[in-house]
Amino acid sequence: MSADDRQSDLAREHKERQAQRAAEQSAKSKRNTFIGAGLAVVVVAGGIFAATTLVGKDSSTPVASESTPSPSGLLGEPSATPTATGPVTCTYKRDTSDVPMKYVGMPGAKPNMKLKTMTIATNHGNIVIDIDPAVTPCSVNSMAFLAKKNFYNDTKCHRLVTPEVSGLFLLQCGDPKAKADGKNPTDGQGTAGYVFQDEAVGAMPYGRGVVFLTQPQDAAGQNSSQFAISLSDENAQLEPQFSVLGVVSSGLEIIDKVAKDGVIVNDDDITGDGGSTAPKNPIIIKKVTVR
Numbered sequence: 001m002s003a004d005d006r007q008s009d010l011a012r013e014h015k016e017r018q019a020q021r022a023a024e025q026s027a028k029s030k031r032n033t034f035i036g037a038g039l040a041v042v043v044v045a046g047g048i049f050a051a052t053t054l055v056g057k058d059s060s061t062p063v064a065s066e067s068t069p070s071p072s073g074l075l076g077e078p079s080a081t082p083t084a085t086g087p088v089t090c091t092y093k094r095d096t097s098d099v100p101m102k103y104v105g106m107p108g109a110k111p112n113m114k115l116k117t118m119t120i121a122t123n124h125g126n127i128v129i130d131i132d133p134a135v136t137p138c139s140v141n142s143m144a145f146l147a148k149k150n151f152y153n154d155t156k157c158h159r160l161v162t163p164e165v166s167g168l169f170l171l172q173c174g175d176p177k178a179k180a181d182g183k184n185p186t187d188g189q190g191t192a193g194y195v196f197q198d199e200a201v202g203a204m205p206y207g208r209g210v211v212f213l214t215q216p217q218d219a220a221g222q223n224s225s226q227f228a229i230s231l232s233d234e235n236a237q238l239e240p241q242f243s244v245l246g247v248v249s250s251g252l253e254i255i256d257k258v259a260k261d262g263v264i265v266n267d268d269d270i271t272g273d274g275g276s277t278a279p280k281n282p283i284i285i286k287k288v289t290v291r
Helices: 003-031 137-148 233-237 252-260 267-271
Strands: 117-122 125-131 159-161 170-173 210-214 227-230 244-250 284-290
Antiparallel strands (some): 125 244, 170 227, 210 227
C-alpha cells in the first residue's frame, strides 16, 4: 500500500469515527432532553383530555389523541374510560436524595376534587393551565399545596431548550434553588423535599401546550415540584415517560416571545451531565394559584 493510499484510508476512518460520535451524541442528547441536570420535572394531567384513558388503566396503554390538544372543548367531555369514583387517598414521602430542596411540609392525603385551573403569574404575564383532579388527583393536590405555601414565589424557570439546541422545545420550572444562569451545575435537581407516584403517564402525547411533571430518566415515583411545558408538536413523538398534568389554555405566546430572545447554552445539559440551558430573558414566577 502506497503512502497516499494509507493516508486516504486514515482520513476515511477518521471521518467514519467522527460520524459515529456525532450519531451517538445526537442519540444521547435526545435521551436526556427531559432530565436536565440529574432530576428533571414531571407534572400530571387530569381528566381534561377528551379521548384519553387514565385512572385505573395500565399507563402503557396507547392513547389516541391529536398531537396539538386544544384547551377548548377538553373539559367537561367524557373520557374514553371512567375515572376513579369513590374516595381518593394520596401518599407522599420525604425525598432522601442529596439534591437542593425547599421543604415546606407535605400535602394532605385527601385532594380537592373541584380544582380546575392552575395560573402561573410571571414577570411576563400569566400562563393558565387547565387541570382535572379526577384523573391526576395527587399531582393536582401537590401543586395546590405548594401554591398555597407560596413555594413557587420568586423562583426562576431554569430551563428553556429549543430545537436548535437539543431537538426539543420546552420550558422547565419548579426547581426552588435554581439560578437559571446557564452555569449552575445543580439547576434542574431541586425538589420540594418529598416525592410521589406517577399518574396518567401516556394520557396524551407531549404536544404543544401539554404540561407534565418531570423526574430522572428511567425513574418512577420521583415526582416533586418541577414541571415542564411543551412548546412544540415535535415533542409528541417522544416515548411516554412522564405524568401529564394539564394543557395550557392561555399564555404560550409569552414563552414563545422569550424564546426568541435566545438561550444561554449549557453543554452539560445537552449531554445530560448537569446544569441547564437557561433563557437569556429570565422567566420569573411571581405566584402560582390553583383553583
